Amino acid sequence: MKTPDTRPSSGTTSPAKTKRRDFMKSAAVGAGLLILPSGTFAAPNAPSNKLNIALIGADGRARAHYDALKSENVVALCDVDEEHLAFAGNVFPDAKHYVDWRECLQQKDLDAIVCCTTDQTHAFVANWALNRDLHVYCEKPLAISVEEARLVRDTYRKKKDKLATQVGMQRHAKENFNRIREMIIDGAIGDLQEVSVWGNRQLPRPGYLPAAGAPPKNLHYDLWLGPAPFHPYNPGYFERPAGMNCLSWNMYWDFGVGQVGDMGSHTMDIAWNAIDAGIPTSITGVGEEYNPDVTPVRMTSTFEPPANAWRDAITVKWFQGGDMPKSPVKYVDLNQIGHGVMFRGTNGYLIGDFDTRMLYPHGTKTDMIYYKPRAEKDLLPPVGHFQKQWLDACKGGDLNTACNFEYSANMIEQMILGLVAYRHGGKIEYDGKTGRITNNEAANKLLSRPYRDGWTLEG
Numbered sequence: 416m417k418t419p420d421t422r423p424s425s426g427t428t429s430p431a432k433t434k435r436r437d438f439m440k441s442a443a444v445g446a447g448l449l450i451l452p453s454g455t456f457a458a459p460n461a462p463s464n465k466l467n468i469a470l471i472g473a474d475g476r477a478r479a480h481y482d483a484l485k486s487e488n489v490v491a492l493c494d495v496d497e498e499h500l501a502f503a504g505n506v507f508p509d510a511k512h513y514v515d516w517r518e519c520l521q522q523k524d525l526d527a528i529v530c531c532t533t534d535q536t537h538a539f540v541a542n543w544a545l546n547r548d549l550h551v552y553c554e555k556p557l558a559i560s561v562e563e564a565r566l567v568r569d570t571y572r573k574k575k576d577k578l579a580t581q582v583g584m585q586r587h588a589k590e591n592f593n594r595i596r597e598m599i600i601d602g603a604i605g606d607l608q609e610v611s612v613w614g615n616r617q618l619p620r621p622g623y624l625p626a627a628g629a630p631p632k633n634l635h636y637d638l639w640l641g642p643a644p645f646h647p648y649n650p651g652y653f654e655r656p657a658g659m660n661c662l663s664w665n666m667y668w669d670f671g672v673g674q675v676g677d678m679g680s681h682t683m684d685i686a687w688n689a690i691d692a693g694i695p696t697s698i699t700g701v702g703e704e705y706n707p708d709v710t711p712v713r714m715t716s717t718f719e720p721p722a723n724a725w726r727d728a729i730t731v732k733w734f735q736g737g738d739m740p741k742s743p744v745k746y747v748d749l750n751q752i753g754h755g756v757m758f759r760g761t762n763g764y765l766i767g768d769f770d771t772r773m774l775y776p777h778g779t780k781t782d783m784i785y786y787k788p789r790a791e792k793d794l795l796p797p798v799g800h801f802q803k804q805w806l807d808a809c810k811g812g813d814l815n816t817a818c819n820f821e822y823s824a825n826m827i828e829q830m831i832l833g834l835v836a837y838r839h840g841g842k843i844e845y846d847g848k849t850g851r852i853t854n855n856e857a858a859n860k861l862l863s864r865p866y867r868d869g870w871t872l873e874g
């Protein structure tokens with residue numbers, strides 16, 4: 416951690432402060448949202464106005480969506496496990512059943528899909544659904560390679576005036592996200608310089624699991640593997656309870672991106688929401704020894720996103736699996752925060768997690784007179800019910816949902832670039848416009864991943 420910059424910025428005209436002030440005057444500063452007057456859109460959610468939805472990946476995490484989906488017409492269920500399909504069928508008895516999502520997406524009466532499958536299929540399902548003009552809610556992470564994130568975002572950009580998207584980073588609806596954004600933009604810690612984000616989850620594995628007999632009859636294992644290179648069946652990939660089973664497979668390179676896409680999706684979101692960052696121009700990643708089977712438990716990646724309308728260039732860091740930023744003061748033990756963020760500005764630190772935050776004024780301007788908390792009327796509007804925000808958007812509400820595929824693809828592209836730099840073993844320079852690593856041609860192969868024959872992202 417660098418020593419805090421103690422240059423006084425309060426009441427003076429630092430360039431960043433002027434930028435922030437001008438930005439506040441000239442632009443809407445919602446939590447990634449453009450604030451529009453109420454009544455701009457047709458009233459969503461008339462009782463007759465139900466969506467025809469396919470739930471793909473029908474059990475596990477999908478259970479968390481059942482209540483919201485009960486207000487709609489769930490007309491299709493898809494799951495590679497027929498027992499899971501039967502379970503969901505009891506909740507949504509009118510739905511047709513599928514084991515292959517490619518067939519499910521052919522059903523003609525669909526308006527929208529909710530995707531809760533394994534991570535290695537997310538970008539596939541999302542992109543195929545967008546190609547069919549379907550609204551998409553996709554569980555996090557949206558993608559597990561840079562190529563996938565960019566492709567889904569490109570498709571979304573072509574359709575964003577008619578389709579609603581949301582990535583399952585539902586903690587984004589917590590009020591603390593808005594409060595942190597307001598404090599950063601309003602200058603509670605002066606001019607923003609660095610953001611550290613961390614997660615302490617550790618799920619070490621030695622390698623892919625060994626072959627362990629035939630899959631049970633109810634499980635279509637080949638479809639479970641989907642686009643991923645073949646690995647033999649082992650019940651260890653299916654050993655955790657519903658909603659937690661992703662922790663049985665998401666650390667393997669062919670199935671996920673480990674904590675980068677898991678808790679990283681949620682925790683980086685606290686920062687991403689507050690910093691309006693684009694794709695970083697340079698990235699480093701350091702951690703434990705590279706294992707070709709398993710993503711790293713311990714790793715730190717560092718990103719350099721460019722300046723934007725309201726701040727200068729900053730540094731963003733992601734720490735996982737035991738790596739941690741250094742606390743600015745001995746009596747604040749960051750290790751007590753399992754998944755947290757720390758913003759460093761010219762006048763102090765803001766430390767927080769999903770629900771709480773604390774301010775640590777520091778440097779020469781600790782009087783705080785430079786900072787005026789917002790009036791209640793100026794607080795950012797709450798997101799409300801996260802899934803419902805998307806459902807309302809599908810029905811003609813504001814298409815600019817909190818975690819749409821622009822916001823979320825950018826964030827996961829950044830996070831995966833950290834893994835790319837870690838695998839490359841050195842700093843990478845990156846051109847976000849072309850999606851190319853510019854300082855090492857060979858490293859570009861790490862931006863995509865291998866698929867089995869017959870699987871294509873563009874379906």
Ligand SMILES: NC(=O)c1ccc[n+]([C@@H]2O[C@H](COP(=O)([O-])OP(=O)(O)OC[C@H]3O[C@@H](n4cnc5c(N)ncnc54)[C@H](O)[C@@H]3O)[C@@H](O)[C@H]2O)c1
Nearest residue numbers: 472474475476494495496499532533554583658659660661
């Ligand atoms: N937003 C959150 O807080 C949160 C919490 C937990 C999980 N998740 C995400 O939800 C997803 C699912 O996680 P999980 O723990 O439920 O995993 P899981 O292994 O239990 O899979 C979920 C369901 O999808 C089915 N499935 C798997 N591959 C499929 C495919 N190709 N086609 C159709 N069905 C398929 C499984 O049989 C299961 O019923 C993961 O991407 C995970 O990251 C998000």
